[in-house]
Structure formats: structure tokens, C-alpha cells
Amino acid sequence: MKKLLIGCTMSMAVISLVSCHNKSHNGIYVASWKNEFTMADDTIIIKDNIVTKRTGFRKIRNGQVKPKEWGIDRWVFNAPYGPIIEVGDQQISIGNTVYKQIN
Secondary structure (H helix, E strand, C coil): CHHHHHHHHHHHHHHHHHHHHCCCCCEEEEEEEECCCEEEEEEEEEECCEEEEEEEEEEEECCEECCCEEEEEEEECCCCCCCCEEEECCEEEECCEEEEECC
């Protein structure tokens, strides 16, 4: 009886976990920041579990703002080789950066 109860409990936990991963997080998320060395704007686009991160940044050197540079990364949502994305209400977090959903 104990084995059956443990098996049922484990099955429910797996079903709950799978249903959480099937939720769509599609949308566009943005964040921006500035410090003494750089100004940056990030846009995260999630579509069908493919994450595209576009970063535009301007270096600040000796008080001068340098020309804008761009970077782009792509990965699968919460894949082992990509950063961990924590999902909140109308926002996501990657590390210490919080991205607000705009679409």
C-alpha cells in the first residue's frame, strides 16, 4: 500500500511539473540599465520556446559615450546550455536582471 501511495504521489508531482513546462511564455520582454561604464538595453523575445536576446550597449570611457554596439544570442527556453529564466507575473528574470513584458 505504501508503494502505491508513493507511486501516485510521484505521478502527480511529475504531471504538475510537466504542466508548468507546457505553459507558453511567448512575448517580448525588455530591460535597460546604466552605470559608470555602460548604458544598455536588452530585448528578450520568446516564441515557441526559442529565446532571442538582443542587446544594444554604449560603452562610457573617460566620460565619453562611445558608438552603440549590438549583440545577439539564441537558445532554447531553460535548456542546460542557456541561462536559467525565472518566470513571474508579466516579467522574467535572468540572474539579477528583471525583464518586463511589453507584449
